[in-house]
Amino acid sequence: MNIEQLNADYGIVNKVKIVAGKGGFPIIEINNEYANATLSLYGGQILSFQPVNQAEDIMFLSNQAYYQEGKAIKGGTPICWPWFGPDPEDKGRASHGFVRNRLWTIREIVTTQDGSTEVVMGLLDTPETRKIWDYSFDMSIAITVGNSLTVELTTRNTGDNSFSITQALHTYFRIGDINQVQVLNLEDLSYLDKVDGGKNKTQTGTVTFDGECDRIYLDVPSQLIIDDSALGRKIKITAANSNTAIVWNPGATISANMADLGDLDYQRFVCVETANAANEVIEVAAGSDFNLTANYSCY
Numbered sequence: 001m002n003i004e005q006l007n008a009d010y011g012i013v014n015k016v017k018i019v020a021g022k023g024g025f026p027i028i029e030i031n032n033e034y035a036n037a038t039l040s041l042y043g044g045q046i047l048s049f050q051p052v053n054q055a056e057d058i059m060f061l062s063n064q065a066y067y068q069e070g071k072a073i074k075g076g077t078p079i080c081w082p083w084f085g086p087d088p089e090d091k092g093r094a095s096h097g098f099v100r101n102r103l104w105t106i107r108e109i110v111t112t113q114d115g116s117t118e119v120v121m122g123l124l125d126t127p128e129t130r131k132i133w134d135y136s137f138d139m140s141i142a143i144t145v146g147n148s149l150t151v152e153l154t155t156r157n158t159g160d161n162s163f164s165i166t167q168a169l170h171t172y173f174r175i176g177d178i179n180q181v182q183v184l185n186l187e188d189l190s191y192l193d194k195v196d197g198g199k200n201k202t203q204t205g206t207v208t209f210d211g212e213c214d215r216i217y218l219d220v221p222s223q224l225i226i227d228d229s230a231l232g233r234k235i236k237i238t239a240a241n242s243n244t245a246i247v248w249n250p251g252a253t254i255s256a257n258m259a260d261l262g263d264l265d266y267q268r269f270v271c272v273e274t275a276n277a278a279n280e281v282i283e284v285a286a287g288s289d290f291n292l293t294a295n296y297s298c299y
């Protein structure tokens with residue numbers, strides 16, 4: 001992709017610039033009156049979002065992240081699609097699907113009436129994706145950078161047969177200290193504990209962290225809150241068309257063993273993922289759309 005051409009087509013003076021980022025991947029840099037954000041065409045992925053009144057980014061991005069074809073960028077909001085987690089058909093295909101490691105295209109960048117910036121990126125099936133998953137699709141992600149960040153992931157089935165998907169906005173939220181973080185609004189809900197063989201359990205009290213946590217919460221409310229007392233802020237996640245939420249923190253051992261995470265990174269992020277996962281499988285009929293939406297705000 002030609003960076004100069006992308007700027008000529010989509011740049012907005014003093015607000016939106018496209019630059020060559022790490023690994024040569026095109027990055028959209030947004031600086032408006034509300035926030036600063038960076039988005040990657042590789043993965044169609046948000047990498048950072050910092051409202052102007054926040055001292056720290058809302059997103060966590062690993063310093064050791066890969067910027068390499070075929071690998072996912074660790075941090076921000078990777079998109080898990082058309083499946084969340086391991087290959088549902090056990091065919092040895094990559095975990096979390098294949099769109100987080102493909103180059104998306106820019107479809108539109110505009111300034112909205114209130115001065116927010118809206119970016120739409122898209123991805124179509126190719127002969128290569130058809131070999132992995134034999135359906136035709138048109139994915140788009142609309143990201144609105146304002147006071148808050150809105151993400152709308154749309155799956156359009158452009159083929160003649162219906163298909164089913166699971167998916168997640170696998171967001172890494174920056175926090176001050178994992179030992180002082182609580183996730184609110186999941187109290188008394190059922191979850192599948194992936195650290196304990198997928199057992200179905202019931203949440204007692206707020207979610208706190210003490211070692212590895214990898215859970216799929218079921219029938220979740222539309223609003224979840226990350227209460228981060230070390231940074232003295234709360235992040236509010238408001239979802240639409242999602243009944244499952246994944247809460248993931250690798251803990252010390254996995255963090256140290258993951259090549260694209262620093263040894264102590266587990267202390268500085270928590271993933272709270274807006275998803276359709278586990279038994280929440282979404283059927284997308286031929287010619288129809290499904291919209292998964294999340295809004296992130298901080299107070």
Ligand SMILES: O=P(O)(O)OC[C@H]1O[C@H](O)[C@H](O)[C@@H](O)[C@@H]1O
Pocket residue numbers: 072085095096170194214215246247248271
């Ligand atoms: O390292 P990745 O493939 O990006 O996956 C990171 C994590 O994603 C999700 O939250 C899963 O529930 C975890 O089991 C997984 O370890």
